[in-house]
Amino acid sequence: MAGILPTDENDSDRLVLGLLTSLEADGAQSQRRIAAELGVALGLVNAYLKRAIKKGFVKVGQAPAxxxxxxxxxxxxxxxxxxxxxxxxDSFSLFRKAKEEYGRLFERAQARGFRRVVLAGQSDLCEIAILCAVDGPISVLAIVDPDATATRFIGVKVVSSYALVEEPFDAVVVTHLTAARTVFDQAVSNFGAEKVLAPELLGLRPKQPQGA
Incomplete structure (x- = not known):
């Protein structure tokens, strides 16, 4: 197996991240489909999947058919x-990529009729999202973060729960960096997947029901 794995640690980590992201979205898809999605050989996906199982990152279950x-x-x-x-x-890479993606995200939000949003998570991503919103018709009403200590962040009110947002809002935008999946899942549970938006760089997709 070692002979077919990438020797560059960065490439290897990127492949692991791609594999875990793909399985999180749809664990019942075939290895061939994952390989096509990641743009790598089928044997490489098989090797990394076995390694992920051995390390305890992935478990195997039964699916239909x-x-x-x-x-x-x-x-x-x-x-x-x-x-x-x-x-x-890398702060520069983060800023450049996040600025592009939040810009596109707010364009999609506007096209869907969303004008008033709350941000889920106070982080560097939150700051970038606020800066992007200033350039368009999107209004950021509040930042929701139960762990935040400040009451305002870059002029935006910070609250500990969605219930404390004082005005009606159209959508939730994920801006948490280290707990993005948890924040995303909680927002989807509360408001529905159609009202929860996240940039592609976080690799978040609604989970497929197990056994579906």
């Missing part, structure tokens, strides 16, 4: 979050 399904374990979610933060640790 005598197929296997793969699910991320708590360790797998933690590893995915760690790798995401690692790739965004």
């Amino acid at each position: 005598r197929r296997y399904a793969y699910y991320l374990t708590p360790q797998g979610f933690s590893e995915k979050s760690r790798l995401t933060v690692q790739f965004l640790s």
Whole structure:
């Protein structure tokens, strides 16, 4: 197996992140489909999947039509979050990529009739999202973060829960960096997937029901 794995650690980590992101979105998809999505050889996906299972990042279950399904374990979610933060640790790269993606996200929000949003999570991403919103018709009403200590951030009110947002809002925009999946899932549970938006760089998609 070692002979077919990338020797560059950065490439290897990117492949692991891509694999975990793909399995999180749809654990019942075939390895061939994952390989096509990631743009790598089928054998490489198979090798990395076996390694992820061995490390405890992924568990195997049954799916319809005598197929296997793969699910991320708590360790797998933690590893995915760690790798995401690692790739965004370069402040310039983070700013450039996040600015582009939040700009596109707000354009999509506007096209869907969303004008008033709350941001979920106080972080560097939150600051970038606020700056992007200033350039368009999107109004940021509040930042929701139960762990935040400040009451305002770059002029925007910070509250500990959605219930404390004083005005009606159209959508939730994920801006948490280290706990993005948890924040995303909670928002989807509260408001529905159609009203929760996240930039592609966070690799977040609604989970597929197990056994579906």
